[in-house]
Amino acid sequence: MGRYTGPTEKLSRREGVELFLKGERLLNGKSGLERRPTPPGQHGAARRRQPSTYGVQLREKQRAKRYYGVRERQFRRYVREASRQREGLMGDHLLRLLERRLDNVVYRLGLATTRAQARQYVNHGHVMVDGGRVDIPSFQVKAGQTVALRTDSPVEPAVRDAVELVASVPGWLQADVDALQGKVLRLPDRSEIATPVNEQLIVEFYSRV
Incomplete structure (x- = not known):
């Protein structure tokens, strides 16, 4: 299906x-x-x-x-x-x-307004993990890894619009809205999900x- x-x-x-x-x-x-x-x-x-x-x-x-x-x-x-x-x-x-799915992490960092949009960004190769392109939405992000938008990505304007709407980022993540990237600090606790x-x-x- x-x-x-x-x-x-x-x-x-x-x-x-x-x-x-x-x-x-x-x-x-x-x-x-x-x-x-x-x-x-x-x-x-x-x-x-x-x-x-x-x-x-x-x-x-x-x-x-x-x-x-x-x-x-x-x-x-x-x-x-x-x-x-x-x-x-x-x-x-x-x-x-x-929560550790790459598309969900992109969404939680505020780089996309929905998980569907985040999944599309990943599928189309707009997302980097530790400097390397990853196009698998189910990729399991580990503690210490950095997730960022590709520097030459054509979706950057849409991503910048998205980060302006973000109220907060979960405590297990650290976002850098200016650089359009974030880091996984640790695994999330249940209270943070x-x-x-x-x-x-x-x-x-x-x-x-």
């Missing part, structure tokens, strides 16, 4: 939380979730029965996938990798893997399938 190309605000309405998929429009206070808080579809506003435990876990998994823009097969790989960690909580490891999901429900979902 290919990537989703439909209305992005519909995904936020389906999950019932803001997934931050609209970038500048959302930063300007224009949220589709506020205008139409009900799920999409003809019967979205109708009263629905209480979801089952499985249904709640499924929605949480779908919410995380859509938030990070990851497909099912890729998401399963992250779950398997997180399950191999011997220390700490599996859910915390899962979120750290998702502003993701609207309950990762324990995702772990429970995959433990039963």
Whole structure:
């Protein structure tokens, strides 16, 4: 199945939380979730029965996938990798893997207004890691590495517009907005990951399938 190309605000309405998929429009206070808080579809506003435990876990998994823009097969790989960690909580490891994706780091640094835009920048070779071009959005950035926009990139004006909209950068990252680059200081703590999901429900979902 290919990537989703439909209305992005519909995904936020389906999950019932803001997934931050609209970038500048959302930063300007224009949220589709506020205008139409009900799920999409003809019967979205109708009263629905209480979801089952499985249904709640499924929605949480779908919410995380859509938030990070990851497909099912890729998401399963992250779950398997997180399950191999011997220390700490599996859910915390899962979120750290998702946060360390290069496209997410570009977004968190404020070099793009959405993860989709950040993924496009990476795919088209506009992003450098430690001075070398990396065009794989799922690339796992390590502590100590530097992420920067390519110096001759034609998207520089759009990136400079994006950094002006950034309110703050997570504590595990350090941004240099003038140089359009940033550094990964360390792995993120769970308290620093502003993701609207309950990762324990995702772990429970995959433990039963």
